[in-house]
Amino acid sequence: MLSENIIDLNNFADGAVAERFNQELQKVLENIADPNTDPKKPRKVTLTVTLKADEKRDLAMVSVTAKSTLVPATPIETKLVMDYDSKGRITGAELKSGIKGQTYIDEDGEISDDQGNKIVVLK
Numbered sequence: 001m002l003s004e005n006i007i008d009l010n011n012f013a014d015g016a017v018a019e020r021f022n023q024e025l026q027k028v029l030e031n032i033a034d035p036n037t038d039p040k041k042p043r044k045v046t047l048t049v050t051l052k053a054d055e056k057r058d059l060a061m062v063s064v065t066a067k068s069t070l071v072p073a074t075p076i077e078t079k080l081v082m083d084y085d086s087k088g089r090i091t092g093a094e095l096k097s098g099i100k101g102q103t104y105i106d107e108d109g110e111i112s113d114d115q116g117n118k119i120v121v122l123k
Helices: 012-033
Strands: 044-053 060-069 080-084 090-094
Touching (some): 012 044
Antiparallel strands (some): 080 090
16 A cells, blocks of 8 residues: 555646546536436546556656546427328428327417417307
8 A cells, every 4th residue: 555645636737637627527517417417327537547658668658538428418208290291291290289189278278289289269
């Protein structure tokens, strides 16, 4: 067990390693706070340190990469009513009523068809 650190990551590469880590951590925290993602799924911040020595083995080139693994936004699902237009081409419209062909009362209190088009009732 080492009694002291070989490298202080806060000061390594003039603090650039810690800065990159914090940038990726910020992305992860924003992803967790996003209401469109699953809060329980894990995220990761990874620091990859690559060392390549010279022939004399007295000098090593060091490359540090910081990256984050985020959770994608949850899918948005809806239904499309598919039909043919007057020219015989396939077309689609979002199903608003929940059941194809069913009318419903929309958020304005108006009667609408299954695609959300207002139905005018003549008296």
